[in-house]
Amino acid sequence: MKCFQFYSGDRKDEPKTPTANSLQSSFTDHEIKQSGSELNSQDVSNTSSESRGRNQFPNLSERASFLKVFSFSELKQATKNFGRTTKIGEGGFGCVFKGVIKSSDDPAERIDVAVKQLGKRGLQGHKEWVTEVNVLGVVEHPNLVKLIGYCAEDDERGIQRLLVYEYMPNGSVEDHLSIRSLTPLSWDMRLRVALYAARGLAYLHEEMDFQIIFRDFKSSNILLDEQWNAKLSDFGLARLGPSEGLTHVSTAVVGTMGYAAPEYIQTGRLTSKSDVWSYGVFLYELITGRRPLDRQRPKGEQKLLEWVKPYLSDAKKFQHILDPRLEGRQVLKSAHKLSLVANRCLSRLSKTRPKMSEVQEMINQVVEAYTGCGNPQPSLKSKDDNKASEDSQSKGKRRLSDIKIVDSAWLLRVWSSKLVRTC
Known part of the structure; x- marks a missing residue:
């Protein structure tokens, strides 16, 4: 989707942190x-x-x-x-x-x-x-x-x-979420992308002595390198965060339909929580494999957030919004956990949305629960691999509706964790 203007320990690859003196x-x-x-x-x-x-x-x-x-x-x-x-x-x-x-x-x-x-x-x-x-x-x-x-x-x-x-040889995340993609992302890879994108936003928002608000966070602006590591790109609409003592930056409203936070569209007041909203939309994009706004779908399914809403409160219904290219009991449980994080990011009241460092920690908990470690490895499957695994996966498919998915108490435990800083 194109961008347009609205009117209504230590690691070698650790980021270099700019300081006030360097700027x-x-x-x-x-x-x-x-x-x-x-x-x-x-x-x-x-x-x-x-x-x-x-x-x-x-x-x-x-x-x-x-x-x-x-x-x-x-x-x-x-x-x-x-x-x-x-x-x-x-x-x-x-x-x-x-x-x-x-x-x-x-x-x-x-x-x-x-x-x-x-x-x-x-x-x-x-x-x-x-x-x-x-x-x-x-x-x-x-x-x-x-x-x-x-x-x-x-x-x-x-x-x-x-x-x-x-050069990022593996294109954008949007490319691989498309129904036309020959290399759809596995759930492991989607979690990896979610974690790395959260790290990138957390760095922009909180890890320098100034703040940068991305303002156009979306799947087409997340690129994949040779090792399938996700990196944020296209900073043409980025803005500095508010000065000390101010709560927001007033800007002309620009962005991409389906991703922009409601308070930003309505008032033009931009904060880092606008990026957090966009990230929450993106998590549902990973879960469903659908675009935030798709005019090619039936009328009731064109707006992603409106379409998923009726399916979120019932474990038996939740499986109906999961990308059909993703199968398995563990995937369903993990996807539901990810949706709980997305819901926190999509709070209508911007002040109650978590900071990206907190989101990053919650995503890391989802990753650990699914993979047993904090950094899932890429596991793209070829067509032959997918075909070979169909039989083993189909046995559990008819039992998906009987799975008891973890409820929001899981997120409450993560949110209250000592590892997470609360506002």
Whole structure:
């Protein structure tokens, strides 16, 4: 689904945490400048207060030095002149191409990259491009897609704005949840994705001395690397959280239908709890294999949250919303536990929603209950594997309606755990 504007111990891969000193001049009242010309970075609607004070992203010229600056000719060569054979995606921003560049560490080594080229969308498109550079230029985490560098050139050919990311060969989570996918995600993998996505959001919200609100969290913005690790991507709509003493950021309302929190749609007041709502929607997407909004389905099934509601209170009914590609007694029990976490995230009153660090701990408890450990390993099955396991799984299938699923007392125990910090 496209993004649009609404109107109504220690590990080697541990994230580097930016500090206030590293962002000395960041998030001030600067305007972002294009090469050669000044560009106001306010929302196009000019109805937002985010152009004032701390809510402004830093100037490109003050960006962290580890980002590489590419020339347009370099990226043209890397993508075979942005040829059709190298095109791997297209969205509201523009087109994405697969490319090959020299490694910074070893010039003899070639690495695959994804090159995103800005479409001719004018002011708003450039603003999102700048936001991507400024967000991914200061944050680094195993569950955020790495930005390698960018290109910003103005010449007789026009304005060239491109971003160069690490290549994520296994596409998006949305791709694999689609009914057309030849590699649907196993339940183990869905739990893994849920956990890694929660880690990424928790880092943005709570693990730096400033807060970033994603604002467009959805399955198509969660990409999978070669080892099927999930990483958040596409930060063009990201915003800084409120300044100290303030409760929210007032913005023009943008996002994706089906994911946006109700209070944000109604008031334009943005908080980190808006991301928590979107994450709760995503958990039901993992459970059901359905999109949050699908106009191709019968009228009563088009809105995911409305469709699942009647099935949540009865264990015998709950199995009817489980993705039919998922089978097994343990999967059903685990999916119900995950739905309890989703329900906490989908509280209508934003203040009662958990923080993402708390959500992360609850998801980890779900993972441990299902796998016996806190980090499920990828286990994608081929068609042959699925066919071979059909007989053994079908024996238990007719007994699914008799399973007594754990009730909400389980979540209460997790929520009250010493491992979870309460608000």
